[in-house]
Amino acid sequence: MTLTESLRDGNASQRIADSLRESILGGELSPGDRIVQEDLSARYGGSRIPVREALRLLESEGLVRLVANTGAWVASLTLAECSEVYQTRERIEPLLLRFSAEHLTQEQLARLDSLAHQMADAHGVEEFLDLDRQFHLGAYENAHTHVLGPLVTRLWNTTQPYRRAYTQLVGDRNRRIFHDEHHMLVTALHDGDLALAEQILALHIRRTRLHLERHPELFDQAPNSKETPA
Amino acid sequence: MTLTESLRDGNASQRIADSLRESILGGELSPGDRIVQEDLSARYGGSRIPVREALRLLESEGLVRLVANTGAWVASLTLAECSEVYQTRERIEPLLLRFSAEHLTQEQLARLDSLAHQMADAHGVEEFLDLDRQFHLGAYENAHTHVLGPLVTRLWNTTQPYRRAYTQLVGDRNRRIFHDEHHMLVTALHDGDLALAEQILALHIRRTRLHLERHPELFDQAPNSKETPA
DNA sequence: ATACCCCAGATTGTATCCAATGTCACCCCA
DNA sequence: TGGGGTGACATTGGATACAATCTGGGGTAT
Structure with missing residues (x-):
């Protein structure tokens, strides 16, 4: 069964989209980078058709920005938009x-407890980001939702480049409160105090947002033409 | 300028997606209906390429369900999923x-006040649904958001077929409380009491959900294979 | 009678080719 | 010398043709 994994779903566009998504989330591609269809089709050994569908998919996830007859770029966020997501x-x-x-x-x-501890010893930005993501999304693992879970993942994904930039910028500063909040969350969950856990999580996200908002220089400054259809 | 309107954005896939979305929201297509690519391409006078991109787009909006190598259907929701959205x-x-x-x-x-009044005299299900949607989305008109606004519209869209089915089922019953809540919301907004307005809106949505949950027969019963990737 | 298998038709997925559009550099002119 | 226009090039959008896959019905064996 592992042999068929490379062509999972039976369609190439899914595979390309997955790979491109990883490239964006992993930081190999940065907000604003141009994406050329033919480059991707050459890289994956196919035609441009599945590439185009992959780009459409990633656009709907908010990771890519498409302009008709012009091209595709890795999506960028203004500070206001990032704050909105948070x-x-x-x-x-x-x-x-x-x-x-x-x-x-x-x-x-x-x-979760183990992840919270590992983060204290995390070396490097990438390991820290990865553990943080695993911790939070891991806490939602048993939600068994069809709408809310994917939505939250999408919101995490679109803001990932800016979490990376922020983490690189501030280094180890302010990290203590971050760990404390994680441990408090684990404790509340362990105690079965769901109301408390919800509050801690909300405050954790809120504080992170306020910290991000102190660094407007990390974000896209001039939102060109981002209409909101509705 | 109105001549170029038919090919707005310069791409056909957007036009097809818009048209198909209207068909689903308008009730011409119902959850579970099969969508065949060639039918659409014939209807719009093009090839299947833009049709496929349109279907991908609508899938990402949650209005269409795609299965690889098999086909597309108008998306359906289980009661649990609809409840999740609410x-x-x-x-x-x-x-x-x-x-x-x-x-x-x-x-x-x-x-908004006018719309709330018009709903009291609304004849027929479609007019009622349309006014309700205009009222709520109209209240958000000046939000100027790039993430939250489109997200809310998407959540409205995916549940639209079930609001229609529910409205058809219950007729005019329970409609009084509905109007009262709308008027209370307008009053709170007029008074500038934002905290109250937020609470009324939350309770309005909550009560609607509880009413919907009394009619599980309206929803998809057997969710075939709806994996949540994350 | 029923369960299974297999093949034909229908439908989707992809590649190649051509058209349409936007970008950018160069040139002309004030 | 600077600004505007114009043309070639690069890139995206779409149509046609073909390959891959799934569905469903009929036949066969138990």
């Missing part, structure tokens, strides 16, 4: 946590 | 209202 997360991630918490096993709680 | 709305629409409220003009408030 305020949205502040409202919905506690709900997702609620869905998940009632099904979390002791093993999963132990893993 | 609980999400309950958390984020008050936030969107907050963004919008600070910029709402007197004219816009008057229009």
Whole structure:
């Protein structure tokens, strides 16, 4: 079964989209970078058709910006937009946590605790970012949602480049409160105090947002033409 | 300028997606209906390429369900999924209202009030649904958001077929409380009492959800294979 | 009678080719 | 010397043709 994994779903566009998404989330591509269809089709050994569908998919996820007859770029966010995403997360991630918490096993709680500890010793920006993501999304693992879970993942993805830039900028400063909040969250979950866990999570996201907002220089300054259709 | 309107954005896929979206929201297509690429390409006089991109777009909006090498269907929701959407709305629409409220003009408030009144005399299901949608989305008109606004529109769209089915089912019953809540919201906005407005909106969405949940027969019963990637 | 298998038709996925559009550099002119 | 226009090039959008895959019905064996 592992042989067919390379062509999972049976379509190439999914594979290309997955690979491109990883490149963006991993920082190999940065906001504003131009994406040329033919480069991708050459890289993946196919035609431009699946590439185009992959780009459409990533655009709908907010990772790519398409302009008709012109081209594609890795999506960038203004500070206002990033703040918007964080305020949205502040409202919905506690709900997702609620869905998940009632099904979390002791093993999963132990893993969250382990991740929270590992982050204290994390060397380098990438390891820190990865552990943070694993911690939060891991807490939602048992939510079994079809809408909210993917939505939260999407919000994490679109802001990932800016979390990276921020983490690189501030280094180890302010990291203590970050760890403390994670441990408080684990404790609240362990105690079964869901109301407290929700509050801690909301405050954690809120504080992170306020810290991000202190560094407007990290963000896109001039939003060219980003209409909101609705 | 109106001549070029038919090919707006310069790409056909957008036009096809818009048309198909209208068909789904308008009830011409129902959840579970099969969508065949060639039918659409014949209907719009093009090839299947833009049709495929349109279907991908609508899939990402949650209006269409694609299965590789098999086909496309108008998306359906289980009761649990619909409930999830409403609980999400309950958390984020008050936030969107907050963004919008600070910029709402007197004219816009008057229009909301007018819409709330018109709904009392609405004849037929379609007019009622349309006015309700105009009322709520109209309240968010001045939010000037790039993430939250489109997200809320998307959540409205995916649940539209079930609002229609519910409205057809219950007729005029329970409609009084509906109107009362709308008028209370307008009053709170008029008074500048944003905290109250947010609460009324959340309770309005919550009560609607609870009413919907009384009719599980309206929803998809057996969710075939809807994996949540994250 | 029923369960399974297999093949034909229908439908989707992809490649290649051509058209349409935007970009950019160069040139002309004031 | 600077600004505007124009043309060639690069890139994207779309159509046609072909390959791959799934579905469903009919036949066969148990």
